[in-house]
Every structure is written in C-alpha cells, then in structure tokens.
Amino acid sequence: MSVFVKGLIATGLGLAGVFLVLALFFVAIKLLQKVTPEGKGEAQDG
Amino acid sequence: MFQTLLTDLFSGVSFLFTGPGLKTLVMFIIAGILIWLAIKKDYEPALLLPIGFGAILANLPPVLEMMAPAVLGTAEAPGFLKVLFDAGIANELFPVLIFIAVGAMIDFTPLLKDPSMIFFGAAAQFGIFATFLVSILLIPLVVPGADDSLVLRLASAIGIIGAADGPTTLYVANHFQLVEYMAPISVAAYSYMSLVPVIQPPVIRALTTKAERQIRMDYHEEKSSKTALILFPVIVTLVAGILVPMSAPLVGALMFGNLIRECGVLERLSKTAQNELANLVTILLGITIGSTMEAQNFLRLDTALIMLLGLFAFVFDTAGGVLFAKLLNLFRKNKVNPMIGAAGISAFPMSARVIQKMAKEDDPYNFVLMQATSANVSGQLGSIVAGGMIITLVTMLLKL
Numbered sequence: 001m002s003v004f005v006k007g008l009i010a011t012g013l014g015l016a017g018v019f020l021v022l023a024l025f026f027v028a029i030k031l032l033q034k035v036t037p038e039g040k041g042e043a044q045d046g
Numbered sequence: 047m048f049q050t051l052l053t054d055l056f057s058g059v060s061f062l063f064t065g066p067g068l069k070t071l072v073m074f075i076i077a078g079i080l081i082w083l084a085i086k087k088d089y090e091p092a093l094l095l096p097i098g099f100g101a102i103l104a105n106l107p108p109v110l111e112m113m114a115p116a117v118l119g120t121a122e123a124p125g126f127l128k129v130l131f132d133a134g135i136a137n138e139l140f141p142v143l144i145f146i147a148v149g150a151m152i153d154f155t156p157l158l159k160d161p162s163m164i165f166f167g168a169a170a171q172f173g174i175f176a177t178f179l180v181s182i183l184l185i186p187l188v189v190p191g192a193d194d195s196l197v198l199r200l201a202s203a204i205g206i207i208g209a210a211d212g213p214t215t216l217y218v219a220n221h222f223q224l225v226e227y228m229a230p231i232s233v234a235a236y237s238y239m240s241l242v243p244v245i246q247p248p249v250i251r252a253l254t255t256k257a258e259r260q261i262r263m264d265y266h267e268e269k270s271s272k273t274a275l276i277l278f279p280v281i282v283t284l285v286a287g288i289l290v291p292m293s294a295p296l297v298g299a300l301m302f303g304n305l306i307r308e309c310g311v312l313e314r315l316s317k318t319a320q321n322e323l324a325n326l327v328t329i330l331l332g333i334t335i336g337s338t339m340e341a342q343n344f345l346r347l348d349t350a351l352i353m354l355l356g357l358f359a360f361v362f363d364t365a366g367g368v369l370f371a372k373l374l375n376l377f378r379k380n381k382v383n384p385m386i387g388a389a390g391i392s393a394f395p396m397s398a399r400v401i402q403k404m405a406k407e408d409d410p411y412n413f414v415l416m417q418a419t420s421a422n423v424s425g426q427l428g429s430i431v432a433g434g435m436i437i438t439l440v441t442m443l444l445k446l
Contacts, residue, residue: 001446003194007182007201010439011175015168017157017435018428021289022168025427028281036271037049 049347056244058107069088070105076344077101077139078334083240090240092325093212093332097236100336110441118337123129127337130330135228135338140331141213142299147324148213148426149303150316152394156420158270163386163417165370167424170239170390171209173365173433177359177434178205195444200224202436203231208359209429210239211392217296222440230337230349234356236335244394245357246388247404249364258372260409261383265416275308287429293434300430310370364388367421383414389421392429398422 059068073443080098084091103117106128112120119125124132134140157163181201184193192200199222206215219228238245250259279301286292367387375381384406389397398418405412434441 002329003181003197004419005181005193006440006443006446007144007179010198010436011179014178014432014435015175015437017290017439018432019165019168019169021089021286021431022164022424024289025127025282026161026164028285028330029158029164032158032277032281033161034272036053036277 057110059334061107061275062396066341070107072345073101073341077105077339080237080336085170087245090236092328093227093236096231096329096332097336097339100333101125101334101339102336104337104340115340115400118340123291127334129330129377130334132188133339134327135216135332135334136220136225138217138262138295138328140334141216141328142295145296145299146306146329147319148394149279149305149326150307150319151305151324152221152300152423152426153303153419154275154305154423155270156416156424157264158274158278160265160417160420163206163420164424164427165374165422166367166387166390167426167428168390169370169387170421170425171428172358172370173208173362173364174205174429174432174436176205176362176366178202178209179356181205181360183353184351185348188348190219190444193333198440198444200227202440203227203354204299205359207231207235207238207352207356208304208363208435209392209425209432209434210242210360210363210397211426211429212236212239214296214392214429214433216354218265219436221437226343227333229340229344229353231284231356232335232347233339233344233407234353235297236332237395238356238360239393242393242412243400243403244389245360246364246397246400248316249361250388250401250404253365253368253372258384258406259405260412261381263383263386263414263417264380264407265413272310276305279304279308282427285435286427289435290431290438292437293430296430297427298434300426360391363391367391367425383412383417384412389418390428391422392425394422395419397425 077098077191080094083089084094106115108114109116117125117127119128178201181204185197201217203224205219212235219231283298283301286297306312367390369386371384372381377435385401389401390396401418402415405414
C-alpha cells in the first residue's frame with residue numbers, strides 16, 4: 001500500500017472519528033440538559 | 047602560549063566570524079524578531095518572548111571544553127535548558143500541565159447552552175487532515191531519503207499545527223519521536239497561535255460577504271446547572287478516553303483542570319491552576335522550546351517547508367470552519383454567522399475574541415462572542431481528539 005493511500009485512509013477515518021466523538025459529546029450534553037434542567041441543579045455562580 | 051590563552055579566552059568572538067558563527071547571527075536576528083513581536087506587537091508575549099530569549103541562549107557560542115553552548119551542555123553534563131527539555135518536553139509533561147491550567151480557565155457554560163456549536167470544533171479540524179495529505183506529497187521532495195515512516199510521522203505533526211494548539215502539536219511530535227524537527231514544529235505552532243488576529247481575518251473576509259458577517263444570532267443569558275457542569279468533564283474524559291485512548295493524557299488533563307474549576311470546593315486549587323501553574327509552565331515551556339532553535343537544526347530547507355505547511359494548515363482549518371457554517375446555513379432556518387465556524391480552531395480564547403471584533407466592525411451591535419466561545423472550546427476538544435486519532439491511525443498504518 002502506498003504512503004499516499006495510507007494518508008487517505010488516515011484522513012477519512014480521522015475526520016470521521018473526530019465528528020463521531022464530538023457528536024457523542026453533543027448527545028451527552030443533550031442528555032445532561034434533560035437530566036439536569038436549569039433550576040433543578042444549583043445555579044453556577046460565575 | 048600567551049596568544050593561545052588569548053585565542054581561547056575570546057573563542058566566542060572568533061566563533062562569530064566562522065561559518066557556524068554567521069548562522070548564529072541569523073538566529074539572533076530571528077530571536078530578535080520574536081521578541082520584537084512579543085513586546086511591540088503584543089502577539090502572545092508570554093510565549094514569543096521566552097521562545098525568542100531561549101533561541102538566543104541556545105545559539106550562544108560553544109564552550110571550548112564541551113563544544114556546545116553552556117545552557118545546553120552535553121549528554122554527560124547537560125545544561126539547564128537541556129535538563130528542562132528532558133524533564134518537560136521529551137516526556138510530554140509540560141503540554142499536559144498546560145492543559146490542566148487551560149481546563150481550569152475554560153467555562154463550558156455557553157457550549158452546554160448551545161451544544162450544536164460543538165460541530166464547528168470538528169469541522170475546523172479539516173485543515174489538519176488536508177495538510178497531512180499535502181505534506182505526504184511534499185516531504186519526500188524536501189527531505190531526500192525520507193522513508194514512509196518518517197513521511198507519515200512528520201506529516202502528522204505538521205498537520206496538527208493547523209489546530210493552533212501548541213500542547214497537542216508537541217504531544218504528537220513527541221509521540222512520533224521527531225526530536226530533530228521539534229524546533230520548527232513547535233515554533234510554527236506557537237507563532238501561528240499568536241498570529242490568530244493576523245491570519246484569520248483575511249481568510250474569513252475572503253470566504254464571506256458583509257451580509258453574512260452581519261448575521262445576528264440569539265443568545266439567552268442563562269446559567270447552567272452545576273450538576274451538568276460537573277458531569278460534563280467526567281463524561282468527556284470517559285468518552286474520549288474509551289474511544290480514542292491516545293487522547294487520554296491531554297483530554298484527561300484538560301477535563302481534570304475543568305473539574306477543579308467547576309466542583310465548587312477547590313477554589314484555591316482552581317486559582318492556582320489558572321495562575322501560578324499556567325504562568326510557571328508557560329515560562330519553562332517557552333524558553334525550552336526556544337532552546338531547540340539551534341542554528342544547525344533550524345536553518346534548513348525542511349524548516350521552511352514546515353513553517354509554510356503549518357500556515358497552510360492554519361488557513362485551511364479556518365476555511366474549513368467557515369465553509370461548514372455556510373453549508374449548514376443552506377439547511378438551517380436560523381442562520382449561523384459563518385465567522386463562528388472559524389472559531390472552531392483551538393486558540394482559546396483569542397479566536398473567539400477575533401470573531402467578536404470582526405462582527406462589531408461590520409455591525410457595532412452584533413454580539414456573537416458566546417457562540418464563538420462555544421465553537422472555540424469545542425475546537426479545543428476537537429484538536430485533542432484529532433491529535434489522538436491521527437496518532438492512533440498512523441501508528442496502525444505504519445504496521446501494515
């Protein structure tokens with residue numbers, strides 16, 4: 001396998017991986033918003 | 047005998063008139079420019095000034111007995127800057143400590159209010175991978191004899207420069223044992239970080255119309271629940287640590303710092319992380335990076351390539367974020383100001399401030415700082431994940 005093809009694989013999977021992990025963070029935040037709506041937890045000071 | 051004594055005594059002066067001595071003078075000029083940018087232009091002075099001064103120290107004439115500058119010394123008798131390099135850069139300690147401090151400074155509230163901004167932190171990593179590919183094509187032309195392993199490892203570190211995330215760049219370069227290229231890679235990463243106000247605005251203006259830059263976005267000033275702010279760093283650490291284990295040291299340090307900030311019972315530690323820890327490590331990190339800028343390692347063709355590709359990565363990361371925002375606007379009812387996409391790089395909080403400043407230039411009453419900050423902290427997370435991904439993937443591909 002040529003080094004450029006390896007680069008292409010790393011690029012495709014890398015970008016997909018970044019989007020996937022950050023999408024999971026998004027889902028986590030959405031769940032947190034549901035589980036701990038404003039006013040339910042103690043409000044942040046700053 | 048007297049003449050020999052005099053020659054030895056003033057060996058530093060005579061060194062300046064040799065071939066390597068002239069290169070030293072060039073390095074003094076480069077170091078002077080960095081210090082000038084720090085003091086006169088106020089570009090990240092906390093980083094550029096120590097880097098510039100470290101470069102001066104590392105290029106002082108060699109001590110006769112050890113044939114190396116006293117601050118660097120030899121393997122048997124290392125100087126203080128070599129000791130700092132081995133203690134903090136070669137083993138990735140300084141980048142991790144910096145991330146604890148950065149984590150303690152980050153307020154994720156705007157992101158928890160509007161989590162859709164997190165995708166800009168992913169889109170703005172586009173430049174990393176585009177530069178990675180371009181580097182794979184160009185490195186063999188500039189570094190003759192570079193094998194596939196060196197090409198992939200060096201391309202990874204060059205690509206990461208685009209994230210404007212110095213610690214992650216150092217982390218990737220260290221992991222791939224690119225000691226010989228540490229100077230240009232780290233100098234490019236930290237210089238471009240400090241040049242965010244210079245590099246980003248023209249790229250953004252080239253890709254957006256004035257009407258697009260004037261788009262206003264709603265933001266409601268609300269407080270996040272404390273429970274959410276405490277749980278968020280723990281969840282992020284678990285998700286990133288399980289899916290991309292190579293990102294664990296950086297994301298773990300960042301989120302540890304953030305948990306100290308948000309837990310509400312460690313205010314003293316939080317302030318120490320934000321101030322004393324950040325300041326101490328910044329001083330040591332900057333001068334140690336500067337010490338890698340020895341003339342023989344820095345004044346080379348591949349340095350120019352790394353600096354150029356680093357700039358390319360930075361520009362493409364900015365462009366990636368802006369274009370992603372414009373793409374989203376094709377489908378969204380509530381339009382996003384496309385400048386927000388550019389804040390998806392990791393230079394926190396400078397990029398968000400630059401975006402707000404640009405927004406005010408086109409509309410004095412446009413306030414997009416909160417959205418830009420959300421994208422900016424997402425970029426911090428995105429660049430760490432991208433660094434972890436690229437290490438994991440390249441390590442796996444090198445085994446094929």
